[in-house]
Amino acid sequence: MKARVLITLKTGVLDPQGKAVQKALGTLGFDGVDNVRQGKVIEIDLTETDETAAYAKVSNMCDKLLANTVIENYQIELLPDGT
Amino acid sequence: MKARVLITLKTGVLDPQGKAVQKALGTLGFDGVDNVRQGKVIEIDLTETDETAAYAKVSNMCDKLLANTVIENYQIELLPDGT
Numbered sequence: 001m002k003a004r005v006l007i008t009l010k011t012g013v014l015d016p017q018g019k020a021v022q023k024a025l026g027t028l029g030f031d032g033v034d035n036v037r038q039g040k041v042i043e044i045d046l047t048e049t050d051e052t053a054a055y056a057k058v059s060n061m062c063d064k065l066l067a068n069t070v071i072e073n074y075q076i077e078l079l080p081d082g083t
Numbered sequence: 084m085k086a087r088v089l090i091t092l093k094t095g096v097l098d099p100q101g102k103a104v105q106k107a108l109g110t111l112g113f114d115g116v117d118n119v120r121q122g123k124v125i126e127i128d129l130t131e132t133d134e135t136a137a138y139a140k141v142s143n144m145c146d147k148l149l150a151n152t153v154i155e156n157y158q159i160e161l162l163p164d165g166t
Contacts, residue, residue, distance in 0.1 A: 006124050021125065024148055030140065034128035041089050041124045042104065045117035057113065065107055 001046050002079040003058045005066055008039035013071045042066055051078055084129045085162040086141045088149055091122035096154045125149055134161055 009015050015037050022036040044061075048054040058076050067074040092098050098120050105119040127144075131137040141159050150157040 032130040047115040
């Protein structure tokens with residue numbers, strides 16, 4: 001089973017990378033961009049086949065390693081194999 | 084309208100960050116992890132309200148700035164406002 005974890009900064013936490021991208025988009029002539037936030041995506045291939053167990057495992061990984069839960073939120077999506 | 088862009092390395096391109104995460108997960112005692120790939124997620128708030136126009140605009144942004152299309156794939160998701 002494949003899991004996708006989206007890690008984004010919490011609302012209110014300054015995001016200099018996002019601001020840099022937003023400014024660069026403006027410089028390139030893209031208007032109508034209100035805000036940009038940048039985060040990480042981590043795709044994990046698991047041997048686990050049970051959805052509930054896989055979700056619990058990935059959630060545990062996020063708390064222990066993948067995300068800094070003081071300033072970051074994470075969102076877990078389980079994807080069927082072959083995607 | 085909000086757009087989420089997932090930028091991941093193409094298959095076959097070496098991903099040292101992903102390998103580092105995979106090794107760290109192993110060290111922490113998480114077994115059953117076959118592979119880890121790390122990428123970027125960029126969330127963009129657009130004033131554009133038309134889906135087709137927003138998609139075309141974000142796609143253009145990816146080609147010109149957000150993704151290095153030589154080694155990276157991008158995937159665009161349009162999200163309803165308020166998410």
